[in-house]
Amino acid sequence: MNRREVAMSRLLWISFPIWIGSGLLAMPLGAQVQYHDITAGPPVTGSTIVGGRYTPQPGATLPPEIRAILTTANLCVGKHLEERTIVSFLSENEFIPRAAQENVIRVITGDDAPDALAALLATGGASEPARRLAEALVGLTLDPNAEGYPDQLAEAIQHFNALVTESSEEFVLNPSGELLTIHAILTMLTLGAECRDLERVEICLVTPEKMISSVEGVLHPATGDTIIAGWPFSDLYDAAALPQYAVSHDWFVESRPISFQRREYVKSGEPRVFLPEELRRAGEYRDVGIFAEVRGIPPYPEIHVPVGIGCEFQPYVSHRPVLICVVTPEGEITRVEASYRSATGDTLIDGRPFSEVHHAGQSHYAAGHDWFMTEAPIQHEGQEYVQFGLRQVLDSSTLRKVGEYNGVPVFADTSSSAPYPEVFLPVGPGCEFQPFLAREAIRIRGEEN
DSSP states (O other), X not given: OOHHHHHHHXXXXXXXXXXXXXXXXXXXXXXXXXXXXXXXOSOOOTTOBTXXXXXXXXXXXXXXXXXXXXXXHHHHHHHHHHXXXXXXXXXXXXXXXXXXXXXXXXXXXXXXXXXXXXXXXXXXXXXXXXXXXXXXHTTTTTXXXXXXXXHHHHHHHHHHHHHXXXXXXXXXXXXXXXXXXXXXXXXXXXXXXXXOOOOEEEEEEEOTTSOEEEEEEEEOTTXXXXXXXXXXXXXXXXXXXXXXXXXXXXXXXXXXXXXXXXXXXXXXXXXXXXXXXXXXXXXXXXXEEEEEEXXXXXXXXXEEEEEETTTEEEEEEEOEEEEEEEEOTTSOEEEEEEEEETTTTEEEETXXXXXXXXXXXXXXXXXXSHHHHTTOOEEETTEEEEEOSOOEEXXXXXXXXXXXXXXXXXXXXXXXXXSOSEEEEEEETTTEXXXXXXXXXXXXXXXXX
C-alpha cells in the first residue's frame, strides 16, 4: 500500500454499505479510530451503526430509539460546533485550527454560502465533489429529526468519499483543516454516540478595564489545553503582551519602586494567587490596576499588582514614611511625606530622590542666590538686614511669612511685629533658616554693650 492509499484508508468512508432511511450510507473506516471524547463503545464495523445496536434494512425508516440515539449524536456535534472544540480523528493530539472550523461551521449553520468552502475543498482538483459536498453540509445538523436528515447525511458522506477519491495525492496526504473538520463531524454523526461533557474550567484574569473577572473555557480532550471559543487560551491571554499586567512594563521588570496615593512601594516576596473575592481595585499605576485586600484601609501597608493569568499578583509594601519640612515657592512652611529606604539610605518622593524634588538650589531658597552666598545685606520694608548667627531649624509654629526678597520668602517670629528686629530666610529643605538682624538693631546692641 503506497502513501496515497494509506492516507485514503484513513479518510475514506467506503468500507461497509448500510441503509439509513432511503439513502445509502457508507460507514467510515476511520471510525475504527476511537475518538476519546465520545463514549461510543466498540468501533463501528460491518453493516451496523450505534455500536451494533441496529442493522438497517433498505427502505426502512429509523426506529424511534435509534433516531433518539442519533439525535443525541447531533447534540454532541452541536456542542462541539458551538465551543469550536473539534479534534481531528486522525491524530489524537491534533487540534484543528479555529479558522478552518469556522469555514465549515458557518456553512453548516447557514451563516455563509457554501461557495467559499467549496473553493477551499477544490484545491485538490476535484471541484464537482467539492461543490456538492459543501452544498450537502448546509443545515446538516440543525434539525436531526427532519424527514430528510438521513438522506442529507448519506449525501454528504457520498460526496466526501468522492472528494477524497478524486483529489490529488498532495491533497490527500496533507488534508486541510476544513477537510479534517468535515471528517470529524461526519464521524461523530454516524457513530451515534452519547457526548461526554467536556470538563469546564473558570480562569481568573484582569480585564483591560483593570477589573478582576473570569472566563469559562473547556479542557481540550486530547491535549489538556484550555480552549476559549475555539482558541487555545494561551493564544488569547499572554500576560507579557497585555498592558493591564505589570509584567508587560519595564518598571516592573526592572523592579523599580512605584508610587500610589503619595506613598512609595517596592516589591515584596514572590507573586501570590488570590481569589477574586479577596481583592478589590484601589486605583492604578501607569496603566496597571492596583489592588488591595478587601479589608484593607488606606493608606495601605501592602498593595498588589497583577502579573499573571489566574489572578497571580505581586505584593508591594510601603517604605517607612517620613515627614520632611519644606518651604514651597509660595512661601508656605509645610511637611511632605517621603519614604526612607533603609537598605540604601535613600529618601524618595514618588519614586524620585528627595534631592531632585526639593533642593537648596531652587529659587525660593536663599542658598541658590549669589547675594546670600556673599553675605550681602538685604532690604525689607525700608530696613537693612545682615546675616547674623548660625542657621536654625524652625517650623510654622514659630514663624510666619511677612514678605519676600528677590523671590525668597521672608519670615519673622510669630510674636513679633513690624518693624521686625529680626527676619529669617529659608536656606534649604528641612526648614533650615538663616537669621538676618536689622542693622539698626545691631547698632543698638553695640551701644548697649
